[in-house]
Amino acid sequence: EIVLTQSPGTLSLSPGERATLVCRASQSISSSYLAWYQQKPGQAPRLLIYSASSRATGIPDRFSGSGSGTDFTLTISRLESEDFAMYYCQQYGSSPETFTFGPGTKVDIK
Amino acid sequence: QVQLVQSGAEVKKPGASVKVSCKASGDTFSTYGLSWVRQAPGQGLEWMGWISAYSGHTTYAQNLQGRVTMTSDTSTSTAYMELRSLRSDDTAVYYCAKGTYYGYFYWGQGTLVTVSS
Numbered sequence: 589e590i591v592l593t594q595s596p597g598t599l600s601l602s603p604g605e606r607a608t609l610v611c612r613a614s615q616s617i618s619s620s621y622l623a624w625y626q627q628k629p630g631q632a633p634r635l636l637i638y639s640a641s642s643r644a645t646g647i648p649d650r651f652s653g654s655g656s657g658t659d660f661t662l663t664i665s666r667l668e669s670e671d672f673a674m675y676y677c678q679q680y681g682s683s684p685e686t687f688t689f690g691p692g693t694k695v696d697i698k
Numbered sequence: 699q700v701q702l703v704q705s706g707a708e709v710k711k712p713g714a715s716v717k718v719s720c721k722a723s724g725d726t727f728s729t730y731g732l733s734w735v736r737q738a739p740g741q742g743l744e745w746m747g748w749i750s751a752y753s754g755h756t757t758y759a760q761n762l763q764g765r766v767t768m769t770s771d772t773s774t775s776t777a778y779m780e781l782r783s784l785r786s787d788d789t790a791v792y793y794c795a796k797g798t799y800y801g802y803f804y805w806g807q808g809t810l811v812t813v814s815s
Contacts, residue, residue, distance in 0.1 A: 589760075623801030625743075632793055632808055633735075633743065638801035645803075676743055680799040685757045687733065689743040 590614050590681050592690035600698040607664040609693045611677030616657045621680035624653055624662045627692075628673045636675075637662060664695075672697050700725040702794050702806035709812045710784050717780040718809045720794030728752040730797055732777045734768060736790040737808075744790075749777060784813045 591614040601607055611622070619640035625633040635644040637653035640660055650665040664671055677690040705719040720732065733748035747758035749768040756768050762781075770777045777794060792809045795802035 621799050625802075627743075632805035633795075633802075634805070635797070635801050635803055638803075642800075644801070678743075678745075678801070684760070686759065687745040687748070689735075689745060692742045 589684065589686060590617060590679060590688055592677055592679060592688055594675075594677060594690040594693045596693060597691075598694045598696060600696055601667055602698045603667050603669055605667050607662075607667055607671070607695055609662040609664075609675055609695070611655075611660040611662070611690050613658045613660075613679060617679050617681065619656045619660070622653075622655070622660050623678045625676045625678065626671075626673050627676065633676065667695070671695065700796060700804045702796060702804055704792075704794060704806040704809045707810040707812070709814065711815055712785055712813055714784050714813075715780060715782040716784060716811050717778055718792050718794075718811070720777045720779070720806050722775045722777070722796065725796075728772060730803070732768075732770065733795045733797070733802060734766075734779045735793045735795055735802075737793070738787070738790040741790075746779070746792075751777065781811075784811075786813050789813045 593612045595610045622640040624637040627633040641653045652663045654661050674692045674694050676692045701723045703721045708716050710716050728751045731748045731750050734746040736744050749756045751770045765782050767780045789812050794806040796804040
């Protein structure tokens with residue numbers, strides 16, 4: 589079963605700065621099946637990026653995703669106040685069929 | 699716009715069962731699969747399983763096999779997740795989420811299930 593790790597665990601940045609979040613898979617995965625979510629306290633997660641690099645509906649273009657194989661990145665080009673939150677990556681695997689989440693990266697205000 | 703509305707909070711004793719519902723509106727119910735994801739207090743997201751509303755096919759996370767059952771009722775556009783033999787570590791917010799292999803595009807508001815004697 590594929591395991592996802594995310595780094596760093598916490599990212600302390602100031603508004604306007606660039607955030608780079610990394611998601612690594614224990615073995616190569618299809619980029620079609622790699623997604624990123626944002627979650628704020630007390631709220632359900634929200635899909636940001638699907639298929640590694642496609643922005644979901646309504647997601648600002650300061651969010652971008654990239655990567656392939658085992659290494660994937662979520663970049664927030666210029667942090668705004670509403671971007672301070674938890675971020676999770678997720679992958680779908682077919683053998684066994686499972687949707688795995690990474691442990692998350694917390695982006696907080698420096 | 700697709701909306702997923704979940705049933706309200708539950709308090710259960712250890713060993714009991716809980717059944718959480720998720721009613722979909724705004725789209726054809728059979729479009730996309732319906733997954734269940736839980737989040738223990740202060741913890742990350744844990745995928746529990748999913749059901750194809752079209753075929754009824756289910757896949758469950760290995761660690762929940764035998765304790766969880768996911769069903770759907772296309773006549774009411776409602777999905778259900780039943781978890782049995784509850785333990786204290788099942789205390790969590792339970793989410794339903796609608797999507798595909800590419801990601802979960804829509805999420806319910808979450809249902810807090812507390813297991814306590």
